[in-house]
Amino acid sequence: MSIRMDVKALILDPIANMPVVILRDEDGSHFLPIWVGVFEANAIALQMEGIATPRPMTHDLLRNLLAKIKADVVKVVINKLLENTFYAEIHLEVDGKAMTLDSRPSDAIALALRSSAPVFVEEAVLEKSRASDDPSETQSSERLKKWLEEVDPESLGKYQM
Helix, strand or coil, rough: CCCEEEEEEEECCCCCCCCEEEEECCCCCEEEEECCCCCHHHHHHHHHCCCCCCCCCHHHHHHHHHHHHCCCEEEEEEEEEEEEEEEEEEEEEEECCEEEEECCCCHHHHHHHHHHHEEEHHHHHHHHHCCCHHHHHHHHHHHHHHHHHHHHHHHCCCCCC
């Protein structure tokens, strides 16, 4: 089963100094931090802040191309977690036919934001992200989770480009 999630924040991980996209469900019972690259974080931040660029960025180009061929982004699903790497799918509708594309979560999220498409996470991914064989990873994840639970989402600040 998939759980609908919203992009709640884009923050800089205070421990790893890397951008993190924070996904959270509507009632706040599930959340998923996904560490992303700087360029992908910038693409997400531009859309979250409503900043227009003078020329189309890659995800804008992809959205424009999909619109030209009359393809709709139906949803994005973060569907796997293998060896600490998240995987995603972009679900499209083209001429009434369903089509699924493999994607990195950061690219899928950037496109979903531009297309006003919902983001879902498979329950198995949420469960697997909570469990880890590496004690240091579990500790770091638990520290981040505790910090996120205690912080007010409005006070998280914005990812600085």
